[in-house]
Amino acid sequence: MHKTRRAPAPTIKTLAEITGYSIATISKALRESPVVAPVTRDLIFKAAREVGYQANARGMALRTGKSFQAAVLMPVTAARDYEWDGVEYTQILSGVSQALDGTDYRMSVHVIRDAADGAEAARRIVDQGLADGLIFSGILADDPRIDLLVDHHFPFVSMGRCRKDLDYAHVDIDxxxxxxxxxxxxxxxxxxxxxxxxxxxxxxxxxxxxxxxxxxxxxxxxxxxxxxxxxxxxxxxxxxxxxxxxxxxxxxxxxxxxxxxxxxxxxxxxxxxxxxxxxxxxxxxxxxxxxxxxxxxxxxxxxxxxIEVLGRTLGQFLLKRMEGEDPKALRQVFRPxxxxxxxxxxxxxxx
Incomplete structure (x- = not known):
C-alpha cells in the first residue's frame, strides 16, 4: 500500500515563481519593508494566503537576529484558595493576542509567583534573548524590572507606572x-x-x-x-x-x-x-x-x-516599541x- 506523499510546504521561492518578483523583493514585502510599493506588497501577501505560505520563524530569526517572541509576565499567586487567581489576566492576554494577530510575533507567557520572581524572569529574557519585547503588570512603587529594562534599552510596556521619573512606555488607569x-x-x-x-x-x-x-x-x-x-x-x-x-x-x-x-x-x-x-x-x-x-x-x-482594551493597547504599543518608536510617544492613561x-x-x- 502506497502512502500519499505530502506536498512540500510553499517557500519564498514558491512565491517568487508565482508572482514573478525576485526572492529579495518577496522577503522585503513579507517583512513589510517600506521600500516595497503597497500594491506590490498586497499582491505578494495575496499570493501567500492563496498557497498557504507560513514564514519560518527559525529562518527569520537567523536572518534578522530577532526571536519574534513577545513575552508577557503572568502573575500567579502561590497562595492556596485564592479565588480570583488569573481571572483578569486572561483578558489582558486576549487583548495582547488581538494586537499581535496578523504579525510575525507570537506571544510567550512566563508565569511568575512574586515580584522577585518577576525581576529574575525579566533579567533572564534580556540576558538570553528569549524575546524581542516584554509586557508586565503589578508595578511596584520602586520596580526593579523597570530599572533593569530602562538601563538595557530593552523594549517593554508596563501596565502601570512606578513612582520614579523615568521614560518608558506604559498603559495605566488613572x-x-x-x-x-x-x-x-x-x-x-x-x-x-x-x-x-x-x-x-x-x-x-x-x-x-x-x-x-x-x-x-x-x-x-x-x-x-x-x-x-x-x-x-x-x-x-x-x-x-x-x-x-x-x-x-x-x-x-x-x-x-x-x-x-x-x-x-x-x-x-x-x-x-x-x-x-x-x-x-x-x-x-x-x-x-x-x-x-x-x-x-x-x-x-x-x-x-x-481590561481587554488595556491588553490590546499594551500589545499595540509593544509592537511599536519593538520597531524602535520613542517610548515617550507610547503612554496612555485611561479614566474609567x-x-x-x-x-x-x-x-x-x-x-
Missing part, C-alpha cells in the same frame, strides 16, 4: 482620579466615615489610590478616615473579612470604596452575613474591569474600564467610566 471621584461622590452624599479597601502600599497604584482618597477629603475640608483604610491581597476572603472587622469598630464606616471586583464580592458577602443592605445600611462603590459588577445584587455604582447604579447617599438620609 487610579488617583478614580479613588478621588469615588470618595468625593460619597462625601457629596453625606458620608463621612468611608472605608478604602486597598492593595498593599508596595504597589504603585495603591499609593495612587491613597492619594486620591486623601485629596477628596482635603478638598471637602473634612478629616480623612485614615483609620478605615485596609490593605491586603485583594482576594474575596480579604474583602469579606475587612467588612466584618471594620463594622465592629467604635465609629464604623457607612460606605466602602473597593479596588476590584474580587474584594467587592467579598464586601457584599460580608455585609450580607451581618444583615446589612447596600443602599439602606451602607453604600459601596467599586472599580471593575471585566463587567462582573453588572451582575451583583443589589447593583452598585462602578467605575468601569474594560462612572456607571451610577445607586444614589450613594443611603436614600437621602445623610444629606
Amino acid at each position: 487610579n488617583e482620579w478614580a479613588a478621588h471621584a469615588a470618595t468625593a461622590r460619597l462625601l457629596a452624599g453625606g458620608h463621612r466615615r468611608i472605608a478604602l479597601v486597598n492593595p498593599e502600599r508596595r504597589f504603585s497604584y495603591a499609593m495612587d489610590r491613597l492619594d486620591g482618597f486623601a485629596r477628596a477629603f482635603r478638598e471637602a475640608g473634612i478629616a480623612a478616615s485614615a483609620d478605615l483604610i485596609v490593605e491586603g491581597d485583594l482576594s474575596t476572603h480579604f474583602g469579606r473579612q475587612s467588612v466584618i472587622d471594620l463594622l465592629q469598630v467604635a465609629e464604623p464606616p457607612t460606605a466602602f470604596v473597593c479596588i476590584n471586583e474580587s474584594t467587592t464580592l467579598g464586601v457584599l458577602s460580608g455585609l450580607g452575613s451581618l444583615g446589612r443592605q447596600v443602599g439602606v445600611d451602607v453604600d459601596v462603590i467599586a472599580y471593575d474591569d471585566i463587567n462582573v459588577s453588572a451582575y451583583f445584587t443589589p447593583p452598585i455604582t462602578t467605575f468601569y474600564q474594560p 467610566t462612572l456607571i451610577e447604579r445607586q444614589p450613594d447617599n443611603l436614600g437621602g438620609r445623610l444629606a
Whole structure:
C-alpha cells in the first residue's frame, strides 16, 4: 500500500515563481519593508494566503537576529484558595493576542509567583534573548524590572507606572482620579466615615489610590478616615473579612470604596452575613474591569474600564516599541467610566 506523499510546504521561492518578483523583493514585502510599493506588497501577501505560505520563524530569526517572541509576565499567586487567581489576566492576554494577530510575533507567557520572581524572569529574557519585547503588570512603587529594562534599552510596556521619573512606555488607569471621584461622590452624599479597601502600599497604584482618597477629603475640608483604610491581597476572603472587622469598630464606616471586583464580592458577602443592605445600611462603590459588577445584587455604582482594551493597547504599543518608536510617544492613561447604579447617599438620609 502506497502512502500519499505530502506536498512540500510553499517557500519564498514558491512565491517568487508565482508572482514573478525576485526572492529579495518577496522577503522585503513579507517583512513589510517600506521600500516595497503597497500594491506590490498586497499582491505578494495575496499570493501567500492563496498557497498557504507560513514564514519560518527559525529562518527569520537567523536572518534578522530577532526571536519574534513577545513575552508577557503572568502573575500567579502561590497562595492556596485564592479565588480570583488569573481571572483578569486572561483578558489582558486576549487583548495582547488581538494586537499581535496578523504579525510575525507570537506571544510567550512566563508565569511568575512574586515580584522577585518577576525581576529574575525579566533579567533572564534580556540576558538570553528569549524575546524581542516584554509586557508586565503589578508595578511596584520602586520596580526593579523597570530599572533593569530602562538601563538595557530593552523594549517593554508596563501596565502601570512606578513612582520614579523615568521614560518608558506604559498603559495605566488613572487610579488617583478614580479613588478621588469615588470618595468625593460619597462625601457629596453625606458620608463621612468611608472605608478604602486597598492593595498593599508596595504597589504603585495603591499609593495612587491613597492619594486620591486623601485629596477628596482635603478638598471637602473634612478629616480623612485614615483609620478605615485596609490593605491586603485583594482576594474575596480579604474583602469579606475587612467588612466584618471594620463594622465592629467604635465609629464604623457607612460606605466602602473597593479596588476590584474580587474584594467587592467579598464586601457584599460580608455585609450580607451581618444583615446589612447596600443602599439602606451602607453604600459601596467599586472599580471593575471585566463587567462582573453588572451582575451583583443589589447593583452598585462602578467605575468601569474594560481590561481587554488595556491588553490590546499594551500589545499595540509593544509592537511599536519593538520597531524602535520613542517610548515617550507610547503612554496612555485611561479614566474609567462612572456607571451610577445607586444614589450613594443611603436614600437621602445623610444629606
